[in-house]
Structure formats: C-alpha cells, structure tokens
Amino acid sequence: MPSSEPDRLGGEELGARLDAIFSFDVSSGRSYQELIDALAPQPRDEQEFALHWAQVAARTHLEIAYLAVLLAPQALRRLSRRQAEAWLVAALEGFDRSGLRTAVVRLRDIEGFARGARGEVLALQDVDARLGRFLQGLSGRNLRIAAAEAAWTDTETVFLPPAIAAAGREAGTERYKAMAALLWAQARYGTFNVDLDAALPDGPGRDAALAWLALLEALRLGARLGRELPGMREELVAMLHDLPPQLDSARAVLAASQAGVADSLEWLRQRPQLLADLPQGCGWLGALRPDEARRLRDARIRQQAEVLRLSVAELLESLREEKAASQLDLEADAERLEVKVMVDGQELTLPPEGLAAAQSLIQDLGEIPPELLVAAGEAPWKPADRPAGGAGATMETRADLLLDEWDYRRQAYRRGWCHVYLHTVGGDDLAYVPAVRARHAPLVRQLRRRFEAMRGEDRILRRQADGPEVDMDALVEAIADRRGGAEPGPRLFCRRQRDERSLAAAFLVDMSGSTEGWINDAEREALVMLCEALEMLDDRYAIWGFLGLDADALRPLPHQGIRRSLRRRGALAHRRDQAARLHAHGPADPLPDAAPARRTGEASPAGQPVRRPAGRFRRRLPQPVRHRGHPPGAARSAPGRRALLLRDARPQRPRLPQAHVRPGGLLRARRRAQAAAEDRRHLSQADHLTQRAAHRAKSCRRSGPEVGADEALPSRAVAQSRLSSRRRPQNRRRPMAGLLGGAAHGGIRPGRTNQKLPTRFRFSAIAECRQFEVDARIAPLADLACPGKQTLRNVQA
C-alpha cells in the first residue's frame, strides 16, 4: 500500500517487518495483509509501537502478537500510550496465569480496560497482594488469592472475579475485601464442618440447593463478620442487601450469634420449593464447592494432626527427662484461637509449629479432638517432610515463594513468575573440610593473614569531651593553660573505640548440572576457605545453593504447548549467565530490590505498567538471587549485606531433542537472527538466535542431517559458541581465583528469558549460621560432590 507520508512504513516494509516477527508460523486463516491494512494508515510512531509489542508478544504467543498488531490502532485511539502498554502487558499476564483465552479476552476488551484505567473497574491483580495480607491478618494462614469467574474457596485459595465495577479504587478494594472475608469465613466459621454431600439432596435440585445454601451462609457469615469486624459491617450490609426476597425470613434466624451451618441447612430443608430454581444475580457472594474444599481440608487436617501429635510427643519427651508426666490436657479457645497445654496442672508452651497446627485445627474443626493429644511415635509424616519443592517439584506443586520477575522486553514485572522451593540438604562427610584445609593450607594461612588485617582494632580517641579515662596530655595542657591565664580546652578525656564489623554475607552457590566436576570442587573449596576467613572476622554468613529446575524435574502436563516448551532447556542456564554478568560488573554493588509497590505486585493507580529505571545488568539478576535477603532467617539487620555468587561461567549446553533439529530449523533461526540484527535494539536477540543456530548446527553435524557449516553464521556467534562450549580448568589449583576470575571473564552470552514457563528455582539452605564449627556445618556441602540434578534428588530422598 503506498504511503501518504514519507516517514510512514509502506505495505512492503510492513510486510518485511511482520515477516521477521511471525516467520511462517502465523496461524491458519491469518494473513499479513490484514495486519498491513490495519497498520499502514497509522502514523510511524504508532506503527513502531505495534511492531515492537508484536515482537514482545510473539515470544509468548503468536496469536497474542497478531491481535496486538491488529488491535493496537484501535487501542491507541482510546488509550494513552502508557495505558496501551498496560493493556498489552495485562493481556500477556493473562496468558501467563490462565492461558490464551484470557489473553484474547483482555485484548479484545479495550473498552473495559479504558474503564479500568479511569478507575471505574478495579482489577484483582491490582489488589491481590493486599488482599492476601488482609486474609493473613484475619486468619493467620497464608491463603492464596486467585482469579476465577465465580467467587469461591477451596479453603486454601480464595478465588475472586478478575475485575469488578467500582466507583473508585478504594471502593473497589473495600468490596474485594468484603468478598474475600466472606469466603474466608466459610472455612473459619464452619461451613465445611458438616458433610454437605450428605446434607443436601442429590439429583436435579442439588445445584440449586448449593446455590441457595451459599446465600444462606453469606447471610450467616455476614452477620458474624459484622460482629467480629464492625468496620466491615457497612460494606457487608450493602453486599447482602439485594438478596432474593425468599431469604428475608432467614435473616433474623441466621443473624443470631449461635447460628451455624446446621441452621442454614435446616432452613433450606424446610423450604424444598426453593430448589426448583436457581437464585439469580448473587454470584459475587461466593459459590460453594464442597468437594474441592473437603479434599484440601481433609488433607490439611491429617497433616496438622500429625504435626500436633509430634509436638505433643516432643513436649512429653522433654518432660520425661525431669519427671514422668501423667496427665496432659489441652484447652482451646475457638474464638480467640488460644491454646493452653496443661501437664499435671502446669501450663506449658507447645513448640511453634505445634501451636500453629493446633490453631489450624481449631479453625477447621472448631476444637481439638482429644485423640490428637496422644503423643505420636514414628509418624509417617513430619513437618520437615514437605511435599512441595525439591526435585519432585511439579507445576502443580505449591512453591514456597512466588516472586515477580522483571521482563525487560515487556518493561513490566511478571507476577508470581518465579517459583522458589526451599529445602534443606543433609550430609555427614565430616572429613571434607579438614581435607580441604590440609590441601590448601598455604592459601588458607594467606587468607587468614589478610583477613586478620581487616579486623577492627581498638582505637584510642584522645581529647574527647567525655570518656572513661582522663587524657593526661590534654589535662596537663589544660592546667598549664589555666595557670598561664589562657582558657583551658574542654576536651580532657579519651575513650577506647572498637569499630565492630557489621557485615552479613550470603553465599549463593550454583548447584546446577553445569558445575558438575572440577567446577563444583572449586566452588566447595572456595567456600570452605572463604568461611575460614569470615570466621576470623566474626562476620555472619549464610550459604544457599540454588538450582534452576527444568523439564527433567517436572511432570508432563496435559497442555500440549506447555509440554513442548518443557523440553526446551537453557533458559535457566541463561539466567545464571546473566547473574554472572552482573557479578562481573560489581559484586559489591548493593543488589537491587524492587520498589516496595512493585515487589508486592501492586500496580500504579492508573493501571500503568510499572517501569523500572534500573539498567540492563541490574534487572538481569535472577529474582531468587535478588531476593536473597528475604528467605527466613536472612540477616536483615546488618547494614552491610552482601551476596556473593559462586558459579561457573560456562553456560549449560542446550540439549535439543533430535526431533527439534530439522534442516529448516537452522535456516529459520538464522533468518530471524539476521532480521533481528538489523535493528540495533535487538542485538541481544540476534546474538541468542545465532547461538541457537550454532548449537543446532553442531548438534546436526553430530547427528548427520545436512545443515550449513558454522562459517555461514555470523562470526560473533561462532566465536561465542566456541567460547561457551570450551572447558578450560586452568585455574584448578587456585579455586578462588578460578571462580572469581571465571565469573568476571568467562563466556557470557546474552539471551532471552523463557517466555512460556515460569522460572523455577530451588534454594537449598545448606548452612545459615555464624561462628559455627566449620567442620560440622560445612559438611553438608560435601554431600553435594556432584550437585547435578540426580545427586540432589538423591540427597533429598
């Protein structure tokens, strides 16, 4: 299409640009022409906007990219530039969380987004972190917030509508809080404490019975919450105002302080005529799904019961050391969640995990069954036997930490994208540390001497206004001055000052498969020697191992697209490369934390994407590593907190399945790389793609298919490919120099984030202590002789 403005991209140029983005993979029924027709009349900056975001979205899903181009002109007419970016980011987030359908719905709902931007609609994602903390405050439990078309809860996750209409942000937040509180109250105040399956009729009226019961429970729980939390009463009354008139007679019954779910059921049982129809228009009060709730509730009760029994056993065991305990009683206050343990008339305190378990049981059962006060023996389940995390982590496993991760292409955080699993590794090779000390005795002595020089020594500060000792020199001068008629100085004391060090160091040890062999030996040896030095300085330190999970650690998922992408490796290894890159640019640089509002997933009031002004290197640090100050027990109080990354500089070699190495693959990759390289802004993408091309070429050469030679690729890619695949243990004799030097000068390659799968990291608390006996505490490292995935799995098992 001819261009009317000289600056505007014409049809041919648009076609080339679109071809570079979509390659040949545009879904059937789509054509470039539709996109060209949509973009061609637009000004150049809007064309560039659409093409840029198409490129960003294409890394997530081509359909989103297609719609982004198609709808961008329309969106830019209704929204400001920043709002349009937020609209696209919201769609991509929808894909991350719920899949393509959500993303498409969000993209097409431009008007809805515009209303949200004007404050007429509040999105759940803007307040979910705040709601989570609110529920944590109410319950003491860490309940998850998730989006769903209907509001309901399975007792561990509170599902709320993705957006609600509201007269403003605060009003919308209050409405969301009331909805979440009502759902939380279902679990807290006994809705699931009866067998609803048995209590409700089977057959065609069951759905209606559940729907009516949900409304009755909303009435009961609304009244209960109104008494417990008077500040929410007004909002709850407003929510419950427009219930069907058939429920009017239930209001007084269920508002009684002693009303329970049995009253709701009884009221419903006396009115079978209601079951003929579903109540209308009250979905936001919360639906009931007793099957889902019962499944999770039963599992939780089993777990917490075992924890409590173990705690009781621990308590009694400690008492037996003093005397034989005979009578154990436990008093529970269901209202205040207070638990008293009395042993032979003496009040004792349960261990913290036992107390939490008892409170959880009170919430679920309303009491603590007496049989749980029988101490457990060798119970099959222990608190330490966490089912989540570790090598057995799956996509369904609940992560210990969900962290937002910055996507520099989107210029926005991916919420909850990074899954972190914490677990403890064990080990008993106590001979390892002495062996390292003996092997590197000269280097250890040298390190100790150097670090000893850094220790703070007492300094005597003379001529102070106050101090424990008199400064005799100053005193003599003062007396002389006075006798000579001069005014004596007031600073006549001296004080001894010792500059105490206040440094906390966290060692983040790469335990990935790429460190297997001499690199890992060097890592561990360096760690032992660094800890020796820190012991000398009396500094605090912690040792954490991290490992990115990949397809091998995940179960196949039903979604075919995800399953395919699971096979693609390298994204996590790539993140580690970027971490080393940051390290190379300044390990002492305070590691960047997101601004508070961003860290917790709050969006700006106008729904704009949160922008992060930090440079490229800062945002490339893996989120779990950046988050190192937050794991439990991490030293927060030390003014000088440093994280030191111990890792290899060698990127993990991609293992491309044979099925992916097709002759056309290299050609496509090379073409995309060259196309991307035309734009200087996308050099990193070009680098990555050319490297992939190089790796594909090498893989193909090994396996036989006819592909082009390396020489046909850009020379930089070839060089990087060779560098990254080279193994040169030249620093083996000097582990620290090798590690730090390697991190600073090793082959670093730029690349891309994995756009389709959440980042999954496993953090292993190897040791977290200060002034410990190195022999005893560092020993677990020795068990990680080859910290590849298989070895770790064994350790965990």
Add this chain to the structure above:
Amino acid sequence: MNRPHMHALAPELETFAAEPYYQPVGHELELFAAAAKKKLPVLLKGPTGCGKTRFVEYMAWKLGRPLVTVACHDDLTSADLVGRYLLAGEETVWLDGPLTAAVRAGAICYLDEVVEARKDTTVVIHPLTDTRRVLPVEKRGELVRAPDDFLLVVSYNPGYQSVLKELKQSTRQRFVALDFDYPPAELEAAIVARETGIDGGLAAQLVKLAGLTRNLKGQGLDEGASTRLLVHAGHLIAAGVAPRDACQAAIGRALSDDGDAVASVDDLIRAVF
C-alpha cells in the same frame, strides 16, 4: 570535699512509694521472688512492649528495694556501668556508675535490652552473677561485694535480635530465665482498659486488632502490635481521637515504615473499627 555538681551526676536510685500497676499472667511473681531470695540473677525474655519493665518496677516495689535501670546501647562501655574518674578543678574524683551504685546500695539493677550492649561490656557483670557476687572496680583497685539485697535483672527481645547481638552462652547461662509474652486477650483488654480508662468493649477491639496484626508477623511486619502500643492508642482514644485515627497513628505508623505493611495494618484497622 563538697561538690554539689558532682552529686548531680551520681546515678539515681529509684524507689517506688506507690504500687506500679502490673497484672500477673503466670507464676512470674513467685519465680522472681524466689530468685531474689536465693540471690539468683534473672533474665527476662519477651517481645517489646509486653510488660517486662513494668514487671521489674512492680517487683522492686514489692520487694521494697531501690531500682537502677540502664537502657543498654551500642556505645555503652564498661566504664559507663562501673564508674569513672571525672575532673573537678585540678583533681580527679571517682563517680560510681549505675551498676556499682546499685551494688553498694543493695538495689535491683535492671539492664534493659542487654544484647544491645557490646559483648566486652556485658562481661563485666559476670563476677556479679555467680557465687562470688563481687564487682571488680579495676581503676580503683576495689572489689565491691554485693549485699544480699542486690539483684541483677537483664532483659532482651529474642524476636528481633540479630545474631550479631546474640547473648553469649557464658552470659546467658548465669540467669534464671522468665519468658514473657502478650497476655491472653481478656487479660490484655483489662490491662488496656485499666491503663487508659477506655471502656472494656473498646479495649477488647484494640486487643482484637493487635491479634490480627500479630498474624502479619513475618509477612511484612517484624512484630505485631504490642500491649504498649494498644495503651498508646487507648490514651489517644480517651483524649477524644477517633479510634481509626488513633490506631493508625499509634499502631499502624509505629509498626513499620514500609508502605505495604502500613497499608495492611490500615486495612485491619478499618475492618475492626
């Protein structure tokens, strides 16, 4: 030599004519009294604002002994505790520190937040806390023997202490330790109502709010609202401030500077009031 200005610098021995208000929660009164009788030093552990200092004041009144309180801090030196020479005219005079003064007077010496002091400072209390019960004053070459009435009490908060400020085992294992925590809700409400003069219902709501904020410990807050903060809020309410405003000022803003944490506490305040 009469030196009134030097006298003004001497540590003050506090005596309690009136009974300080303290509501016992467990057997702490009996334990403390027994430890005092047997001349055993006492370690009080508990979160901030749960009543440790008030308990010591109450016990000083109950036992009829003077009390010397030292708020420990990073710059506290052993000379600050034991004493030092000061200049008066052209001569030096010795001034007892609070610890020495308490030992000489047979008082209760209360070192509040003892872990805040440097370890080389706290070592000075070791000879006082075993069977020797003496305080060496090195600069004077004097050995001050503690009378039977002298009692050393130290306190710290294990919740927010850093490992850097951990109490050394050689210090810790010299004390009888009493655990303190926030009182049960009913008792805490009674304390708040008694201290502030607000009615019981309002005090119960404040305690309810405190319980909710304590659920946020570790989720943005290092500690939940203490009884002390509830008393502050109660005083503001008694002075006519609206409960929400009083709680936001006395509790929400006092607990954290982090915007998210403050917003979370505000949400809970709006839910309760």
